[in-house]
Amino acid sequence: MLVDVYSKEGQVVGQIELRDDIFSIEPHEHSMHLAVVAYLANQRQGTHKTKVRSEVRGGGKKPWRQKGRGTARAGSIRSPLWVHGGTIHGPKPRDYTMKLNKKLKILARKSALSLRLQEGNFLVVEDFQMEKPKTKEFFQVMKNLNLNGEKTLVLLPQNNQTLYLSARNIDKLTVMEAVKVSTYHILAHKKLLVFKSAIEQLQSTFPN
Numbered sequence: 001m002l003v004d005v006y007s008k009e010g011q012v013v014g015q016i017e018l019r020d021d022i023f024s025i026e027p028h029e030h031s032m033h034l035a036v037v038a039y040l041a042n043q044r045q046g047t048h049k050t051k052v053r054s055e056v057r058g059g060g061k062k063p064w065r066q067k068g069r070g071t072a073r074a075g076s077i078r079s080p081l082w083v084h085g086g087t088i089h090g091p092k093p094r095d096y097t098m099k100l101n102k103k104l105k106i107l108a109r110k111s112a113l114s115l116r117l118q119e120g121n122f123l124v125v126e127d128f129q130m131e132k133p134k135t136k137e138f139f140q141v142m143k144n145l146n147l148n149g150e151k152t153l154v155l156l157p158q159n160n161q162t163l164y165l166s167a168r169n170i171d172k173l174t175v176m177e178a179v180k181v182s183t184y185h186i187l188a189h190k191k192l193l194v195f196k197s198a199i200e201q202l203q204s205t206f207p208n
Helices: 030-044 102-119 135-144 160-167 183-188 195-205
Strands: 001-005 012-017 122-125 152-158 174-179 191-197
Touching: 030 102, 030 183, 102 122, 102 183, 102 191, 122 195, 135 160, 152 160, 152 183, 152 195, 160 174, 191 195
Parallel strands: 001 122, 122 191, 152 174, 152 191
Antiparallel strands: 001 012
16 A cells, blocks of 8 residues: 655655555454553552551550440441541552453554554654754644644654654654554554654564
8 A cells, every 4th residue: 555755844755655464454443442441451550559447557445445435335446437447448459450462452553553544644754853852843844744733643763852852842742663652552643643764663563
């Protein structure tokens, strides 16, 4: 499949061939759903914790005698019924990790890329560099490509600190390396802007 390559001025300057087995498949909705759910679950630390009555400090002494006061009996000031007492059935540390089969993860990423291309939300831009971090210049590039104001993911062939610093203050814009992109990142952004040399890097993450 051939797609247009744009310059940073927004002009079509050529074409690049994309692998049909990655960018021209029928999107598999369920695999994308599972991949997104697994990604979000794996971001959770699972360190939430509350103390039960045996862990709350204090409460070793019986507050008052069992009988004769005309009030309810009590054995500890750290009872869950008391203010500052322990918690009943509170959250405990747990592992939220979800594991997906390798073929399913590959199918999900292929589906997400194919979906964005079919929607017309996949753009390839010629590689460009910036001498120093300049948000205004990067913003102008986005404007030239009609991506201004759209939630956009920019994929680079490798880590580029200058481009990252230029883009980080632009609203709705995320910059990352192509080899690190996940199904979640693709679907969380409406538009994909991929550097021409990053196409090869992106395609290399899939088996032939």
